[in-house]
Amino acid sequence: MxxxxxxxxxxxxxxxxxxxxxxxxxxxxxxxxxxxxxxxxxxxxxxxxxxxxxxxxxxxxxxxxxxxxxxxxxxxxxxxxxxxxxxxxxxxxxxxxxxxxxxxxxxxxxxxxxLHVEEIKKEQSNKSFSSAGIIGYSPKMQQVFNKIPLISQTDASALITGETGTGKDKIAEIIHNHSPRARFPFIKINCGALPADLLESELFGHTKGAFTGATRNKAGMFKLADRGTLFLTEIGDMPLQLQVKLLSVLDDKRFYPIGGEQIISVDVRIIAATHRSLREQVKKKMFREDLFYRLNVLYIHLPPLRERDVDIRYLLDHFLNKFMTGLGRNIAGFTSEAMETLLGYKYPGNVRELSNIIEYAVNMCKKKKVGLEHLPGYIFEPVADSPVAAGDDEINHINHQTSQPQERPPSLVVLPEKTPESWSDIERQMIIDTLKKHNSSRKLAASDLEWTRMKLWRKMKKYGLLP
Incomplete structure (x- = not known):
């Protein structure tokens, strides 16, 4: 038909x-x-x-x-x-x-x-979830925000993926707080932080005498989250033997505590999160395929910060104001050099790392503006290209070519074996030659050197090549 x-x-x-x-x-x-x-x-x-x-x-x-x-x-x-x-x-x-x-x-x-979606979208548009520390005006984050209201209004399981530090925990809490379950508990447990036996006890509870040290009955996270939301972070690290029991609870909404003979029924919504690729885990027989599909009813992938450059400036201002208020400081902003450095940094630790950098800077700064001297020294060191974001293959094909060695453009000179004594001189001369080749265009020179413009600026500053 x-x-x-x-x-x-x-x-x-x-x-x-x-x-x-x-x-x-x-x-x-x-x-x-x-x-x-x-x-x-x-x-x-x-x-x-x-x-x-x-x-x-x-x-x-x-x-x-x-x-x-x-x-x-x-x-x-x-x-x-x-x-x-x-x-x-x-x-x-x-x-x-x-x-x-x-x-x-x-x-x-x-x-x-x-219809609830439009109301929540309007609220999101006005606040950009900034009260929860989630700020995003980039197209990829707007796609995330557009999904949240609808996912919030259902009871289906949801899976959130993304690299460490992208804000998976905050997104899960936002979904819960905008849901009909908001007045009931939001319980979080890290599935990778405990050994299998302790994790089982934490999730499902135990009865007195169930094992050595079980001196009293204990309610598990499933019971504590009844009528609310249970957030299973780092679900990709859950031991296989527990995955079977979790799948059973998702299907039947009931379980036996460890050592118990009385079945417990619960009404719990599950939100899971991981920085791993669960599809790859399934292929390696490290994660159950049936559990993956049971969790992956609704799906959100959080992009790494390097894929949402437009948001960095807003995040810098947000965290500066947050930590200034907490410490009672009055800082007017960032110097142009500090801002350029912060905008050019890759943030392999994503938003969490950016937050830590600004917290450090606010603690160090005794001036009107945050300068280069207030930033942690490691951000001036070269940063290796980040790997493909964990979870990306749930929505995109992995570009395997990115893992292959890249040849330098033929325009670059072949350098001699570098030594601690000669490398600085060689690198300085390489920058000079490349700038001459491109008539002092930093954009073209950075591209030729396979650097970011910020990295080229830092190197020029280091070698005294800035005008």
């Missing part, structure tokens, strides 16, 4: 969406619609949409469906959806006709835009 790529069309829609046949039975849904309704497509395929999109639109919705089928004109309306958790979700429906290869109307595309 429909073209083969209809599934990709559905997944490309940034809102919950479904396709109905000519008598309004469900043919397919995207993952966002599954998350909002709480139903898997395979379970409801062929069922009348009225049984899934339970709402106060009621019979008027069916009349709208019939009208669209008869006239071929798309319509919009507002109403509520009652999902499988009996949670009412206000939505704006967009209903459009679909035609087959003979141009005969044969079904409907129904898109449900969650």
């Amino acid at each position: 429909f073209t083969p790529d209809i599934k990709s069309l559905l997944e490309g829609i940034p809102c919950p969406a479904m396709i109905l046949d000519h008598i309004f039975r469900i043919i397919d849904m995207n993952r966002l619609m599954e998350a909002m309704c709480g139903h898997v497509t395979d379970e409801v395929r062929g069922i009348h949409s009225e049984l899934v999109l339970r709402s106060n639109v009621g019979n008027s919705r069916d009349r709208l469906f019939k009208s669209v089928m008869e006239t071929g004109e798309p319509v919009s309306t507002e109403g509520d959806i009652l999902n499988c958790y009996r949670r009412k979700i206000p939505v704006h429906y967009h209903i459009s006709p679909l035609s087959n290869s003979e141009n005969v109307r044969s079904g409907l595309l129904v898109v449900a835009e969650v």
Whole structure:
């Protein structure tokens, strides 16, 4: 009835969406619609949409469906959806006709835009989540922010990936705080910080006498997070034997504590995070494939700071004000040299490292502005290119060529074997020669040397080559 790529069309829609046949039975849904309704497509395929999109639109919705089928004109309306958790979700429906290869109307595309999303987006736009230390005006961070409101309004499991220091913990907490579970606990546990036996006890609890040292009953994190959110950070480090038990709890919402004979039922939403590539972990048999797909219902990847240069200046100002206030300092900003250095640094530790650098600088600075002398010395040292961001392969193909040795441009001279005594002279002369070649253009010289412009500036300053 429909073209083969209809599934990709559905997944490309940034809102919950479904396709109905000519008598309004469900043919397919995207993952966002599954998350909002709480139903898997395979379970409801062929069922009348009225049984899934339970709402106060009621019979008027069916009349709208019939009208669209008869006239071929798309319509919009507002109403509520009652999902499988009996949670009412206000939505704006967009209903459009679909035609087959003979141009005969044969079904409907129904898109449900969650009205809460617009309210939260407006709040996010005004505050940029700055109160939580999450600031982002770059396109990649705006994509992250656009996902957060919708992910917040569902109970589906979510997976957050990104390099160390990108803010995975903060994003998880924001999702919880904007969710219907916000008034209930947000419990965090690091799956890589404890050995397997202790981690199992922390997650599921134990009874008195279950093992040596268990002198009393102890509730686990799952129980403590009941009706709230359990955040499993560094999920990629969870031992395999515990992954089996976690999968069982995700499926059944119940478990036995260690040494216990009475089953415990819980209502918990799971958000997991990792700096590792879980797909690679699955290939290496270090992470269960079924658990990966169970966690990866909704997905957010946080880009490294080097991929969001536009945000660095805003982050510098944010953390300067934060630490100034905490220490009671009055600092007017950064000198031009310090700002240029900070904007050119690669931040392999991402936002966490940037925050630490500014905290150090504010503690060291006794002047009106932060200068080069107030910055930690290590940022002036050469920084190796960062590896492919952990988790990137969940949404992008890894460019394996980046791991191959890169040849220098043929314009560069072949240098002799470098020694501690001669390298500085050789490097200084190399900079002079390259600048001459490009008529003193630092941009072209830096490109030729395979350096950033900031690195070239630092080297020129070091060797007294600045005008």
